Amino acid sequence: MKTPATVLGLGAMGTALARAFLAAGHPTTVWNRTPDRSPELDDLGVTRAKTVADAIAASPLVVVCLLDDASVRDTLAPAASELGSRTLVNLVNGTPEQARRTADWTTQQDAEYLDGGIMAVPVMIGGPAAFILYSGSETAFERHQADLAALARPTFVGSDPGLAALHDLALLSGMYGMFGGAAHALALISSEKVSPTAFTAELLVPWLTAMLGAVSGIANDLEYGAEPGAAGSNLAMQAAAFGNLTEASHAQGVDPRMLIPMRDLLDRAVAEGHGDEDLAATVRLLAKD
Numbered sequence: 502m503k504t505p506a507t508v509l510g511l512g513a514m515g516t517a518l519a520r521a522f523l524a525a526g527h528p529t530t531v532w533n534r535t536p537d538r539s540p541e542l543d544d545l546g547v548t549r550a551k552t553v554a555d556a557i558a559a560s561p562l563v564v565v566c567l568l569d570d571a572s573v574r575d576t577l578a579p580a581a582s583e584l585g586s587r588t589l590v591n592l593v594n595g596t597p598e599q600a601r602r603t604a605d606w607t608t609q610q611d612a613e614y615l616d617g618g619i620m621a622v623p624v625m626i627g628g629p630a631a632f633i634l635y636s637g638s639e640t641a642f643e644r645h646q647a648d649l650a651a652l653a654r655p656t657f658v659g660s661d662p663g664l665a666a667l668h669d670l671a672l673l674s675g676m677y678g679m680f681g682g683a684a685h686a687l688a689l690i691s692s693e694k695v696s697p698t699a700f701t702a703e704l705l706v707p708w709l710t711a712m713l714g715a716v717s718g719i720a721n722d723l724e725y726g727a728e729p730g731a732a733g734s735n736l737a738m739q740a741a742a743f744g745n746l747t748e749a750s751h752a753q754g755v756d757p758r759m760l761i762p763m764r765d766l767l768d769r770a771v772a773e774g775h776g777d778e779d780l781a782a783t784v785r786l787l788a789k790d
């Protein structure tokens with residue numbers, strides 16, 4: 502028999518997780534604050550627990566997918582005595598500090614702890630593109646790796662419980678930077694009679710895809726140091742051209758707020774003597790704050 506699994510929380514993501522466990526043949530117990538949420542799970546054979554304690558008692562593997570850190574604490578505290586000898590997998594978005602605190606608390610209940618960062622939206626769960634970052638007890642990860650693979654590709658990033666949240670937030674930072682840039686690009690293009698869909702398909706996506714290669718170059722520079730003379734696009738040149746972006750935005754009636762932080766960072770890099778370096782210098786400036 503496949504490992505029984507419990508899912509606490511039947512929001513959009515918790516429901517997708519429960520569905521994936523069921524599809525992979527895991528006896529699955531669920532609990533949700535508002536009872537009877539996601540009725541479609543009943544036809545798939547889910548067991549609904551009346552209390553959090555009953556839900557935890559049903560499985561050695563307990564996955565929690567609630568809104569935030571406070572809801573996890575409020576939900577688990579009254580049922581803490583049931584956690585002993587189980588593995589608690591916390592897939593709630595949070596900070597490294599929150600993860601470390603929940604890990605300490607879980608260990609005090611004689612349970613093992615894995616923190617997780619879901620790199621997927623609900624519709625991707627159980628599919629090939631989804632992955633989930635885990636950190637915390639490596640023993641628990643090895644024991645349940647095959648079970649967790651039912652949800653998404655499991656990727657262990659370290660025994661410090663805070664590392665999954667750190668990786669998750671770093672990846673989201675990259676994503677939001679891209680969305681912010683794309684939002685500005687589309688606002689700029691929409692200030693004239695240009696088709697946003699054609700612009701995006703024919704120019705924006707190919708351009709962003711090509712520029713992704715530069716990110717690995719920045720990482721190489723950070724880890725191994727810059728190769729002499731490698732700065733093909735030095736920061737002084739980039740800072741000098743950046744004013745055109747904000748000036749043209751104002752002229753087109755577009756709010757340049759997404760661009761201002763990058764302009765300030767480039768200007769600071771040049772002012773502090775990094776004008777002949779590449780973008781890795783901006784990472785070093787940010788990391789010093």
Ligand code: NDP
Nearest residue numbers: 510511512513514515534535567568572593594619621622
């Ligand atoms: P939803 O808003 O759809 O669901 C929230 C869930 O939390 C519901 O089950 C809700 O219960 C429960 N809840 C909220 N507050 C409390 C509380 N105080 N006590 C007990 N239960 C509570 O969110 P998602 O399912 O989309 O997200 C869940 C987690 O997954 C979040 O941490 C989110 O960041 C993360 N995540 C979500 C992604 C997504 O695209 N959806 C992607 C990656 C991560 P009730 O039904 O009673 O309101």
